[in-house]
Amino acid sequence: MASGICSYLPELLCSFPSIDNSLLRAFKKSVDGGFKAFVRAYGDILDTAVQPLQWFLNWLQDLFVDAPWIIFLLALTAVIHITGRDARITAGTFLAMIAIGLVGLWEDTMVTLAMVTVCTLMAIVIGIPIGILMARSDRAQSVVNPILDVMQTMPSFVYLIPVVMIFGIGKVPGLIAVVIYAVPPMIRLTNLGIRLVDREVLEAADAFGSSSSQKLFNVQIPLALPTIMAGINQTIMMSLSMVVVASMIGVGGLGKNVLQAITNQFFTIGLLNGFALVAIAIIFDRTSQAYGKRLQKHTEVIHG
Template sequence: MARALCDYLPQLLCEFPTLDEDFMRDLRKSVDGGFKSFVRSYGDPLDNALEPLQWFLNWLQALFVDAPWIVFLALLTTLVYLASRSLKITLGTALSMGVIGLVGLWEDTMVTLAMVTVCTLISIVIGLPMGILMARSDRMQSSVNPVLDVMQTLPSFVYLIPVVMIFGIGKVPGLIAVVIYAVPPMIRLTNLGIRLVDRDVLEAADAFGSSSFQKLFQVQLPLALPTIMAGINQTIMMALAMVVVASMIGVGGLGKNVLQAITNQFFTIGLLNGFALVVIAIIFDRTSQAYGRRLQKHTERIHG
């Protein structure tokens, strides 16, 4: 029916007009050539600038992998208990990590934990100041929000291309890709948490003569901490989700095993490594949520 209708309509109304092929080819060549020139000019300086990041990642990964499993497990369960104050979450962490070790995925899990830890720290270092700036300036918020929208909606495979072209294959390119994917929730929820602080509390701080610096660090950030913790939680979850994709460009650990299982159709290997990723995600999620609830109760008790 649609084809028959086109017989009676001008071709322009039936086929969407496109730009000239020669123009599109020249445009693609100029853009690709410009990017390649940028890589040739600035690739090495950018590599050198990020070398400390490579050292830190390698050091943390070696620390996690080489540490006796009993020591690491004891430290992990202690941190989980101090953050959550929940015996159920702590016991679940110990049992889940024990199962991961029994199925032979302990070392790969340590590599993934090191990567997620570094990505989360970088996301916090970038996201917290950016969220504060957005909360203090509507113009900054309107400028940054479209960038965050693009970062969250653009398929991760697309921005792997420029990262690989600039930095090649390796851990640092994978780390950059994970941070790009994981940092937006940290920025958004920091901004949201500060903006949600009650105006009456801010007016009271102004009445006591608080400076802008004091108001930020003694009033706004403490009251926004539960929301900021939710941002950290979401950042960790997105970093774990991106680890599998980043394994395509040299990130090891559980993501590499999942990718190999997909390639070779190894159902059991994929299932076990997926289970390990889910376990890590649940541990981080339950612990950070419990800590966020404790912070919220503490804040309500102080300011209530």
């Protein structure tokens, strides 16, 4: 049908005009060459700059893996209980971790937990200051928002290309890729939470002579904490989802097992590791939600 219609129309209307292939090849070659030249010139400097991340990740991973399982389980359950204050979440965490250990996935789960912990901490350290900057400046928001749009819509596999070219294969490149993928919700929800603070509260702070920094740390951030916690929740969820993709470049843990199960078509192994990831995600999700609700109630009492 299309060829029949095009036979009666000018060629320009039937085939979309494109840039000459030689020009496209020259452009791609120049961009790739420039990036490779950048890596050759500054690769060692960047490797040195991220070395502390490697040390911290290795230390935390060794701590989680080498700790007696009963001590880690009790410590994790205690942290979950103190944070969530919900007996059902605490009991569910205990039972889920026992089940993970019984199927032989305890060590891989510890590796994944260490990776997600470091990624979440990095996302918080990077995301909250950028979110505060966006909340305090409409111009900064107009600049950062398009970047966040690109970061959230870019296929996750694409993030692996530049980090591998710069840092090679290993844990740190995977960590950086996970953070890039997971940090946008942290930035957006920090910005949103601060912007949603009631103007009357800010006017009251101004009336008491509060400075800009005092308003930020004593009024805006405390009132925005429930929304910021939602950002942390989303960051954890996205980190867990990206860990499987990052296993392609040397990140171990449950993601590596899932990748091997896909490669070798081991349905049971993939299912068990997938359920372990789901269990961890549910634990963190329910706990952070419960903590966010507590913060919300506390904020409403103060605001009221």
